[in-house]
Amino acid sequence: MSVSATMILQKLFVLAVCVGLANSEFLRPCYFTDWAHYRQGNAKYEPEAYVPGLCTHIFFAFAKVNWDNTAAAFDEEDTPQGPNGGYYARVNALKKKQPGLKTVLSFGGYSAGTGQFTTMASSAANRATFIKSALMFVQKYGFDGIDIDWEYPDANTKANYATFIKELKNAFGKLLVTAAVTANPATAAAGYDIPTLGKYLDFLNVMTYDFHGSWDHVTGMNSPLFAAPGDTSNWNSAYAVNYWADNGFPKNKILMGIASYGRGWTLTDPSNHGVGAPGQTAPNFPVTQTGGFGAYWELCPLIASGKRYFDNDEKVPYFVNGNLWFSYDDVESVGIKMKYIKDNNFGGAFVWTLDFDDFNTICAGGSAYPIINAMKVGLEGGSPLTVPTPKPGNPTQAPVTQPAGPTQKPVTQKPGGPFTCPSDNGFFSDPADCKSYYECVNGTPYHFTCGDGLEWNESIKSCDWPTDTTCFQKKK
Known part of the structure; x- marks a missing residue:
């Protein structure tokens, strides 16, 4: 078999492998x-x-x-x-x-x-x-x-x-x-x-x-x-x-x-x-x-x-x-x-x-x-794809547009005391911690903490960048 014929067969083999992988x-x-x-x-x-x-x-x-x-x-x-x-x-x-x-x-x-x-x-x-x-x-x-x-x-x-x-x-x-x-x-x-x-x-x-x-x-x-x-x-x-x-x-x-x-x-x-x-x-x-x-x-x-x-x-x-x-x-x-x-x-x-x-x-x-x-x-196969942790000032998504006027009504409970749900169902800020919140389900409160670098934003009921929150603790 000639060198050129061998090269052609090699190329065809590589092509076949690539097609097989694609398929x-x-x-x-x-x-x-x-x-x-x-x-x-x-x-x-x-x-x-x-x-x-x-x-x-x-x-x-x-x-x-x-x-x-x-x-x-x-x-x-x-x-x-x-x-x-x-x-x-x-x-x-x-x-x-x-x-x-x-x-x-x-x-x-x-x-x-x-x-x-x-x-x-x-x-x-x-x-x-x-x-x-x-x-x-x-x-x-x-x-x-x-x-x-x-x-x-x-x-x-x-x-x-x-x-x-x-x-x-x-x-x-x-x-x-x-x-x-x-x-x-x-x-x-x-x-x-x-x-x-x-x-x-x-x-x-x-x-x-x-x-x-x-x-x-x-x-x-x-x-x-x-x-x-x-x-x-x-x-x-x-x-x-x-x-x-x-x-x-x-x-x-x-x-x-x-x-x-x-x-x-x-x-x-x-x-x-x-x-x-x-x-x-x-x-x-x-x-x-x-x-x-x-x-x-x-x-x-x-x-x-x-x-x-x-x-x-x-x-x-x-x-x-x-x-x-x-x-x-x-x-x-x-x-x-x-x-x-x-x-x-x-x-x-x-x-x-x-x-x-x-x-x-x-x-x-x-x-x-x-x-x-x-x-x-x-x-x-392989490993899960990772996402760089977003940092305030360099978010991966568009910033939240806040409504005009006061954006948070503090939960009027004694910090450190037992939390009582303001209503049976919903999300509420933790009166003792800007980074935490409660979810109330049928009157029972469950305590959660936002991810690293985030604080609870009561106005949108979500964890958010600290620059966009109005946590009452920061306003004292």
């Missing part, structure tokens, strides 16, 4: 929500808080289908009219920091309902209008593809949905076309032509969470990997992704959903705190303001002061703190799920959402993005 990479998309920047203090999430390498794709949630079947932004701040060029531009700018990162614009979402999707998909003319408009919209703002989060097509729209996806992919060509779909087998059977979708979607995000919540009136797991003994409902992550695979969608294009939040109950009887115990909707947290729901960074202080249990059947944890009961995912359970994905040759995992993970290291002793880092380490 073996697990996908790890993360959803960015365009409303998280309206929160205050450390809860505020801006695109610049993203750590390069965390995700393989960023899905921008959400854009909308207009009444005239054209594509449009949900929020004008996403467009160039928004701050610093708008959120579309700022998310896409992350590709400069992470070469190879893909951005995908997601249309719909749970709150969008089904009505406008149904109308858009109902005729060839309507579909053509949207597809042409969406392609121009995606290209105009620099995205690498489109995601359809129609929750959910049914038996009446099943054929139109499949035709729409086929036409969408034919028009988008090399641009990505993906979909977020149900984890409920019955809903999937009714509304999705799975083999057709498998031909035209680049990959599929199966929303394997919200299996149980306070609407059940008994405690249950938000995102179990497996079923509990005796549970024949098929409401678990493993069954859901396998259902899609068994019914004609390529396994290597199926992604399992990971929730960076939990769902919870107020127990009827705190002494009865197992899975299936009676309970009602847990109180709102001050930031997410949704009953029976908490972002991971809202839950972790309660986890630290409560008791964590791990369900070895369902492979997910829950915690009990007083009469509060929450199901959630953590580093251990996410790691188990990633192993399952790898062992069973699925395509990867996605997370809902970036801003619900502990991006600001609020959790004591934690590192930033523990949930998403667990996905990365579990699928790709």
Whole structure:
């Protein structure tokens, strides 16, 4: 064999190895929500808080289908009219920091309902209008593809949905076309032509969470990997992704959903705190303001002061703190799920959402993005990505805009004495320490301390930079 032939074969071998490595990479998309920047203090999430390498794709949630079947932004701040060029531009700018990162614009979402999707998909003319408009919209703002989060097509729209996806992919060509779909087998059977979708979607995000919540009136797991003994409902992550695979969608294009939040109950009887115990909707947290729901960074202080249990059947944890009961995912359970994905040759995992993970290291002793880092380490190996600890005067996010006038009403209790909740539920400053605060749950106070370099800001009910707080102790 000649030297030139040998060199050619060597180059082909290297190319084959590189292609194989590229094809073996697990996908790890993360959803960015365009409303998280309206929160205050450390809860505020801006695109610049993203750590390069965390995700393989960023899905921008959400854009909308207009009444005239054209594509449009949900929020004008996403467009160039928004701050610093708008959120579309700022998310896409992350590709400069992470070469190879893909951005995908997601249309719909749970709150969008089904009505406008149904109308858009109902005729060839309507579909053509949207597809042409969406392609121009995606290209105009620099995205690498489109995601359809129609929750959910049914038996009446099943054929139109499949035709729409086929036409969408034919028009988008090399641009990505993906979909977020149900984890409920019955809903999937009714509304999705799975083999057709498998031909035209680049990959599929199966929303394997919200299996149980306070609407059940008994405690249950938000995102179990497996079923509990005796549970024949098929409401678990493993069954859901396998259902899609068994019914004609390529396994290597199926992604399992990971929730960076939990769902919870107020127990009827705190002494009865197992899975299936009676309970009602847990109180709102001050930031997410949704009953029976908490972002991971809202839950972790309660986890630290409560008791964590791990369900070895369902492979997910829950915690009990007083009469509060929450199901959630953590580093251990996410790691188990990633192993399952790898062992069973699925395509990867996605997370809902970036801003619900502990991006600001609020959790004591934690590192930033523990949930998403667990996905990365579990699928790709290596070490968790780290975030430099922000310092006052050099924050990683935009400063908090304070309202005019007095911004804190001191808690009028004797410093050092027993703390009494001013109201049954809520967050309150510690009258003895600017760096600490209390969370009151059904009249019981729980004491927490802000992260290094931060103080409690009563006006926004969050830990914040000392330069932006008005702790009454400093005003004496």
